[in-house]
Amino acid sequence: MKTALVPLALAAAAAPLAAQTAVPVTPVAGTLLDIEATGETTRVPDVALITAGVTTTAADAATAMRDNAARVDRVVTALKRAGIADRDMQTARIALSPQYRYEQNKPPVLTGYQASNQISVRFRDIANAGPVLDALVREGANEISGPDLTLDKPEEALDEARLAAVKIARARAELYAKAAGLQVKRIVSISESGGIAQPRPVMMARSFDMAAAAPQSKVVAGEQQVGVTLSVRFELQ
CATH class of the missing domain: 3.30.70.2970 (Protein of unknown function (DUF541), domain 2)
Structure with missing residues (x-):
């Protein structure tokens, strides 16, 4: 009879731990709106x-x-x-x-x-x-x-693009909510499809050193567009 109390005691001890790790989920009572937005910025490649x-x-x-x-x-x-x-x-x-x-x-x-x-x-x-x-x-x-x-370290540019994407998504959500006679209550979820760095066309040019009268190769850096696409779910009420 004493051995039967061991698993019961363990179960009783584990119950508070399970309750502590549970993450409460806020139910959605309003209308769900999914928005996909891309934020972009530019940098000079280094x-x-x-x-x-x-x-x-x-x-x-x-x-x-x-x-x-x-x-x-x-x-x-x-x-x-x-x-x-x-x-x-x-x-x-x-x-x-x-x-x-x-x-x-x-x-x-x-x-x-x-x-x-x-x-x-x-x-x-x-x-x-x-x-x-x-x-x-x-x-x-x-x-x-x-x-x-x-870019050697694109993190700063990607974060800037992320902020731009969130602003765009929220502005669109406000637009849809107003058209439907509703209000944006909160963001339910955000997912990122991945940061991308799209280089603009790069040229390998040749220039002439007038002093040496000999051609030299030249790399033109130009600008690079950095973009991040977010999928944002809003709750409207």
Whole structure:
């Protein structure tokens, strides 16, 4: 009989804890209104992401890889010399593939091997990105793609966009409520579909240094639009 009291005692002790953790839910007595609103703001991008690659060919695989490694070393050295930190460089892809010559009605003939190495580079000084790219080409980079311009720390811009989205949602709710002869009582729920950063078209331009009479690559930062979409549920009365 004494052992039967143990689970009862445990249940009695657990009951107050369960009551403490319960979250009261306020019932909705009025009309529900769902609004989707997007808040936006603009910022000047402060980071450029560019991929620089080196492709080499040779009669045998070992030579192709060795020549490629030597040129990649020169590219990495040039990046460091330009002030790019190790944390802003990352190997994106290394590949080795055989090369064939194809002729009609004849089997493919192996002509050599192609080695490639791509490095993702983050430029925190966009104004200096163009001259650095030119230096990379001089050091052996023969494949360059980008830039993808973005914000290093978008949190402040995203919060600004969130506030704008809430204001837009509330204004629309007030409009609907007035048209229906009601009033906005409260916000029942808010959900975010995700922050996005939409870059405007970016240009890779070339300008001429009149003193040196030589063309230089130039990256134009422009502006970037940051937007957040919210789904807000209101209670009207």
